[in-house]
Amino acid sequence: xxxxxxxxxxxxxxxxxxxxxxxxxxxxxxxxxxxxxxxxxxxxxxxxxxxxxxxxxxxxxxxxxxxxxxxxxxxxxxxxxxxxxxxxxxxxxxxxxxxxxxxxxxxxxxxxxxxxxxxxxxxxxxxxxxxxxxxxxxxxxxxxxxxxxxxxxxxxxxxxxxxxxxxxxxxxxxxxxxxxxxxxxxxxxxxxxxxxxxxxxxxxxxxxxxxxxxxxxxxxxxxxxxxxxxxxxxxxxxxxxxxxxxxxxxxxxxxxxxxxxxxxxxxxxxxxxxxxxxxxxxxxxxxxxxxxxxxxxxxxxxxxxxxxxxxxxxxxxxxxxxxxxxxxxxxxxxxxxxxxxxxxxxxxxxxxxxxxxxxxxxxxxxxxxxxxxxxxxxxxxxxxxxxxxxxxxxxxxxxxxxxxxxxxxxxxxxxxxxxxxxxxxxxxxxxxxxxxxxxxxxxxxxxxxxxxxxxxxxxxxxxxxxxxxxxxxxxxxxxxxxxxxxxxxxxxxxxxxxxxxxxxxxxxxxxxxxxxxxxxxxxxxxxxxxxxxxxxxxxxxxxxxxxxxxxxxxxxxxxxxxxxxxxxxxxxxxxxxxxxxxxxxxxxxxxxxxxxxxxxxxxxxxxxxxxxxxxxxxxxxxxxxxxxxxxxxxxxxxxxxxxxxxxxxxxxxxxxxxxxxxxxxxxxxxxxxxxxxxxxxxxxxxxxxxxxxxxxxxxxxxxxxxxxxxxxxxxxxxxxxx
Numbered sequence: 083x084x085x086x087x088x089x090x091x092x093x094x095x096x097x098x099x100x101x102x103x104x105x106x107x108x109x110x111x112x113x114x115x116x117x118x119x120x121x122x123x124x125x126x127x128x129x130x131x132x133x134x135x136x137x138x139x140x141x142x143x144x145x146x147x148x149x150x151x152x153x154x155x156x157x158x159x160x161x162x163x164x165x166x167x168x169x170x171x172x173x174x175x176x177x178x179x180x181x182x183x184x185x186x187x188x189x190x191x192x193x194x195x196x197x198x199x200x201x202x203x204x205x206x207x208x209x210x211x212x213x214x215x216x217x218x219x220x221x222x223x224x225x226x227x228x229x230x231x232x233x234x235x236x237x238x239x240x241x242x243x244x245x246x247x248x249x250x251x252x253x254x255x256x257x258x259x260x261x262x263x264x265x266x267x268x269x270x271x272x273x274x275x276x277x278x279x280x281x282x283x284x285x286x287x288x289x290x291x292x293x294x295x296x297x298x299x300x301x302x303x304x305x306x307x308x309x310x311x312x313x314x315x316x317x318x319x320x321x322x323x324x325x326x327x328x329x330x331x332x333x334x335x336x337x338x339x340x341x342x343x344x345x346x347x348x349x350x351x352x353x354x355x356x357x358x359x360x361x362x363x364x365x366x367x368x369x370x371x372x373x374x375x376x377x378x379x380x381x382x383x384x385x386x387x388x389x390x391x392x393x394x395x396x397x398x399x400x401x402x403x404x405x406x407x408x409x410x411x412x413x414x415x416x417x418x419x420x421x422x423x424x425x426x427x428x429x430x431x432x433x434x435x436x437x438x439x440x441x442x443x444x445x446x447x448x449x450x451x452x453x454x455x456x457x458x459x460x461x462x463x464x465x466x467x468x469x470x471x472x473x474x475x476x477x478x479x480x481x482x483x484x485x486x487x488x489x490x491x492x493x494x495x496x497x498x499x500x501x502x503x504x505x506x507x508x509x510x511x512x513x514x515x516x517x518x519x520x521x522x523x524x525x526x527x528x529x530x531x532x533x534x535x536x537x538x539x540x541x542x543x544x545x546x547x548x549x550x551x552x553x554x555x556x557x558x559x560x561x562x563x564x565x566x567x568x569x570x571x572x573x574x575x576x577x578x579x580x581x582x583x584x585x586x587x588x589x590x591x592x593x594x595x596x597x598x599x600x601x602x603x604x605x606x607x608x609x610x611x612x613x614x615x616x617x618x619x620x621x622x623x624x625x626x627x628x629x630x631x632x633x634x635x636x637x638x639x640x641x642x643x644x645x646x647x648x649x650x651x652x653x654x655x656x657x658x659x660x661x662x663x664x665x666x667x668x669x670x671x672x673x674x675x676x677x678x679x680x681x682x683x684x685x686x687x688x689x690x691x692x693x694x695x696x697x698x699x700x701x702x703x704x705x706x707x708x709x710x711x712x713x714x715x716x717x718x719x720x721x722x723x724x725x726x727x728x729x730x731x732x733x734x735x736x737x738x739x740x741x742x743x744x745x746x747x748x749x750x751x752x753x754x755x756x757x758x759x760x761x762x763x764x765x766x767x768x769x770x771x772x773x774x775x776x777x778x779x780x781x782x783x784x785x786x787x788x789x790x791x792x793x794x795x796x797x798x799x800x801x802x803x804x
Contacts, residue, residue, distance in 0.1 A: 119253025121279030289543030338566030402518025418513025424452025580646030588637025
């Protein structure tokens, strides 16, 4: 305990930092989790103090700093400025990140991150040098080795049974284990400080997230800490992303388990699964029109499906993203699991259901050794906890008591088993539809969680990555819960042998970090019915040139080829598990953009990996974006495959302007210049005026503003919007 006390409530952040520095001294290795769960006001004050006092050595160990978008041009500022002000209004920013971005970070302060926004630090040498390459489940171990001695996180609070309790809310991921390790250091005589910044806007989550106040040394609590949460807007989902989502959606089995990440691809998968559930006829029409069901009937029948979800899915994912919440709302995420091996065995065998306790449940549990034939009190408690026994029963001296009725717990005697039947419950309790480790999403997502009843919100369990991301520690239970697991991740590139590159370039520059990807790869292979699905966009724009993301080889590998499984692009599915190299290459070629197939075939033949007479079948030579768009646009015109399938913070004008400017930026410079020159001689169309007004270019006063107006008009015209 710090200064002899724990759970001390502070309403003065300056005083809290004073006390930490007085206790810890001037060498602070401050750790905090990734994304939303950071104590913004505390770290800002700690940073300010270190910035003003060079005798304080401050190392900040964290990941995924949440930042407002930065503007690269005047047009971008005009477009993004009002949007950013509206979406992030009231959310404080990290002062250390502002100084870091502008090159003003003092020499006595260093920042170390184990994960960052993809591409965010590509041109930042200091961040590249200070990257901590840690697997998500090893982060706490590595942070302790680094010497972290102060830990802080954002938490929520609620009174439960007359006692104020605290929830880790959005970030149980590494926080549960980190605080546990801090307490171990303290028990051995080491100095540590543990801080909780309490924000009542943060959803109060359950599962393993709830602790008493004395879990922390200090609790920063008061009106100033209840600031609006950082809620990034959703990305738009392109047609090719929808194509990837549709392929993945057919590989998910009813009654199975799903892991999926944040972003456009996650929303595309959720949209496909929701369509499969609620517009099944249209869904199957899309699959037929795109050739998905005709190309992969055996694979879909074996590991997935195209019918509605009768049993539903269970979510097991380090990221509890808004996509999961949308799947819950659409009736897909509804398979409940329980933290009981015997209960899960009976459910998986079809002998027990959430809403139906069978009359022979006692016999079934005895048969699988889930309870003793002579019932012990711990088993009675388990049966009561999960609703197998009705409420209000007591266990005393080997008897189960229901008011004046006493039933012997010796179930070797048939009459006692028969006497238990009136004492059975009607449905199971405490089921979870998801187990997540952290969440972040738009503010509407937080509001939806906060507006739920406590009972409903308890279905969304939160725990640490040591539990969510791996089977170790309770393999039998987690295997039963995560049956038919589909672990869906995204990669940047894949080589023709199935090796995935996701986190860095061959020069060593880190694009993002490994995060938890390897965990899910490992778990997919460890589970007898699990499958790994890696999503790769087949091409990318690089320096205004189209490049293939499917390559012959690459100098950096995130997931080695011996862990290959299923690879999905917008053009199809490559099931490459258990296949020799030549067949792997052939399957991956089938889902490659056709503009790059010949080059890959040539290299494979050169190195003897394909026979000299190999020819790719003609039906796989049609992988062009224009053909894909032609197949999908009719469905988009009918109201499906929307750019924002689950809503957006953008206005209609902003969606149009943003899409047009994004499309313009992807064009080659000569085409941009040609379009701009042509636009100079055209009048302003009346229908463009609302868009120009949104950009404050409806009445340009300077020559620069007049040129910007023409740029916007050129972009919108090229995008078919005016």
